[in-house]
Amino acid sequence: MSTKDLILSTAKDMISEVGFHKMTTANLARRAEISEGTIYRHFESKEDILQHILDNFDEKYQQLAGQCRARMSHNELSIEDLLGSHFAFVDANSADIKIVLGTYSILDLTRRSMARFIERMRGLFEEFLTRGMARGTVRGVAVHDTGMIIANMFFGLMRIKLYWPEYPDFSAEAVDFCRRSLIFVEEKERS
Amino acid sequence: MSTKDLILSTAKDMISEVGFHKMTTANLARRAEISEGTIYRHFESKEDILQHILDNFDEKYQQLAGQCRARMSHNELSIEDLLGSHFAFVDANSADIKIVLGTYSILDLTRRSMARFIERMRGLFEEFLTRGMARGTVRGVAVHDTGMIIANMFFGLMRIKLYWPEYPDFSAEAVDFCRRSLIFVEEKERS
Amino acid sequence: MSTKDLILSTAKDMISEVGFHKMTTANLARRAEISEGTIYRHFESKEDILQHILDNFDEKYQQLAGQCRARMSHNELSIEDLLGSHFAFVDANSADIKIVLGTYSILDLTRRSMARFIERMRGLFEEFLTRGMARGTVRGVAVHDTGMIIANMFFGLMRIKLYWPEYPDFSAEAVDFCRRSLIFVEEKERS
Amino acid sequence: MSTKDLILSTAKDMISEVGFHKMTTANLARRAEISEGTIYRHFESKEDILQHILDNFDEKYQQLAGQCRARMSHNELSIEDLLGSHFAFVDANSADIKIVLGTYSILDLTRRSMARFIERMRGLFEEFLTRGMARGTVRGVAVHDTGMIIANMFFGLMRIKLYWPEYPDFSAEAVDFCRRSLIFVEEKERS
DNA sequence: TATGAATGAGGCTTCATTCAT
């Protein structure tokens, strides 16, 4: 791994564990086993490291969104698949998401990044709903707003999953909750 | 207003605006027009100020929960009322909630406070669902998990409302989303 | 007890226990159950309190010295009596002495007070030696220097007694040490 | 000189001159012509500096004690030599000793260091007495207690020497005082 | 590229002293 990537991945772990303010350049250097000066050879500032982390994260989410869209265009994506792939994404990228959730309220940098992330999710869910309505499987709802609502419910559950791991997993119940609200009941019954 | 309350309310504003770390004791003193030393006549530490804010907030939410429970016991509380009173609560206490949302991931103090808050909300929603199911107006759902899901959807929407106020208000649509998922359709039609 | 004396005696205890710097006016007021402001009605400053304590101590030692001189003038004071009365004085005034020993190196105030104290002791011991030599019971020694040496041996032992109370009591052995050095052996044999 | 040693030696001078509390990190940095932050690159805290000074001092005394013991084992060490080498040690390490004498009553750190120092001196003097008694040059005395008494007399004289340098030097007289008390008179007469 | 010592601004907190009541 290049020194730059080493710094990036170490910083990602540390910020997600202790927060941006409590990761100091001294801590970071010690944990990455480099010198403090080296950090500044690869990044302009501490915030610049965060910027790179957030940019990488955005790319990863765009990949997921692309895959979902591809499957949607072949009518191969159920609501379970859509939400399920998102839950899996959270599990695979928990450090990034903890960083986003932990700093959006104090750093403009992350605030913008999170806005972009939410907007991408909302757009994807909106597209899902629009296609479903066109095919007659989804009830008639306000797609823009409802996309936002699902995105945010999703965010809320992620927070619990990441910060209160002692709670059981609500994923399945959450999918049911959405299904009941969105999908015409005749196609599937539940207990 | 007593000096203690002045410090408390100034700190509440500042923390919600810039975050706990960026509210320094020097800033706080300047904005409250007192000296830095005075802060420590009324509070043991900077964290102690936050503790007081969080305790006050918890009390306020317990009042709301108490009122909701009272109305529930007279069957006077629709899902619109329940969620509506919560949206109103957020508007009235936006600074407190921004503080909770902005620091739970970095301060154990707030982490515990937020856990308490979520648990209170979940409990209230669970009670609402249980009563509705007994009366036959709410579908059979897993009340514990579903309470959590609603609480977290709610949290997600609050975040948008508080940090991206440029977005339109999703409250009404969110109520509909829940209603569709939870309430038997015969009693009400939607567009 | 007057408020002034209450402050004085509380301060004496505190300074001897924790040192002058660690006795704060806030601590002192709390322990004496008065307000901080009251201290300044009776004393000009924190150092002024110490000044009073030291002055009182000096008076008490002058009384002891006076009594010793009175008994010396009647030839009623053996070296055991002289040192013994000093050891007793230390026990009765341990707080004052701890204060002197604990602050002479950092406060000019006490430095002067301690110099006065040592000089008084030296003078008393010198007088004792001079009389003893005149009577033929004490060897011929340099009275001025030897007075100083005894005074300082005495100080050294006080320090142990006060700060390392876990050590056994060396008083008797110290008296023997001095006796051997000063008193003609024919009048008493030792093992 | 390395920066660490510069800090150490500057701090040693300052603490011995004005006391531990009155040497502030700002003062120290200014006098050593470094920045305050630099202090903390080399030491964990202000107390840590003191710890290093005390440890160095302990090492130096252990060297002296080792040399004395070596000469004792060849019967080459008179009481004049023993006390004389200690007086010389004080002159050469006056700053360290002032620090010990000035802070043992307020800092546990130094209290322990001083206890160690006294105990080492006592042990050395005890060994001297025991050998002397075995050889028949020293009177029969309680070696443990007497070692302590000499050590403390010595400490007392050091204090005068260091804090009241205007006094004449009592060293020679002190050696005589001890000699009279300890050494069999037949081998030497005094005036 | 990498190091790590040095910087200095700024953070939180303490404390002797003052002053209106």
Place this chain on the structure above:
DNA sequence: AATGAATGAAGCCTCATTCAT
């Protein structure tokens, strides 16, 4: 006489950033 809130200077320490090697 007594109170106790308020002050502000100063104390210890941290940390992002720079720079000579």
